[in-house]
Amino acid sequence: MPTNDPNGILEKVKGMKRKLLAGNMKMYGTPLSITSNTLKYNFNDLEKLLKDRLNEQREKMPNR
Numbered sequence: 001m002p003t004n005d006p007n008g009i010l011e012k013v014k015g016m017k018r019k020l021l022a023g024n025m026k027m028y029g030t031p032l033s034i035t036s037n038t039l040k041y042n043f044n045d046l047e048k049l050l051k052d053r054l055n056e057q058r059e060k061m062p063n064r
Contacts (some may be wrong), residue, residue, distance in 0.1 A: 006031050 003009070009031045010021055021031035036043045 003032060 014054045024033050
C-alpha cells in the first residue's frame with residue numbers, strides 16, 4: 001500500500017483502526033504517524049537530523 005495515497009490507506013482499514021487513522025489525518029494531514037517514544041533513537045539527534053535535511057532540501061529548491 002503506497003504511503004503517498006492517504007485516502008487509499010483509509011479505504012483499506014475498518015473499525016476502530018480506521019477511526020484512529022482518520023483522527024491522525026484530521027490532526028496531522030496524514031493517517032500515518034510515528035511517535036518519538038516508539039523509536040530507538042535519541043529525540044534530540046532525530047530532531048537535528050530532520051532539521052538538517054529540511055534545510056538541505058530548501059537550499060536545493062529554487063526561490064519562489
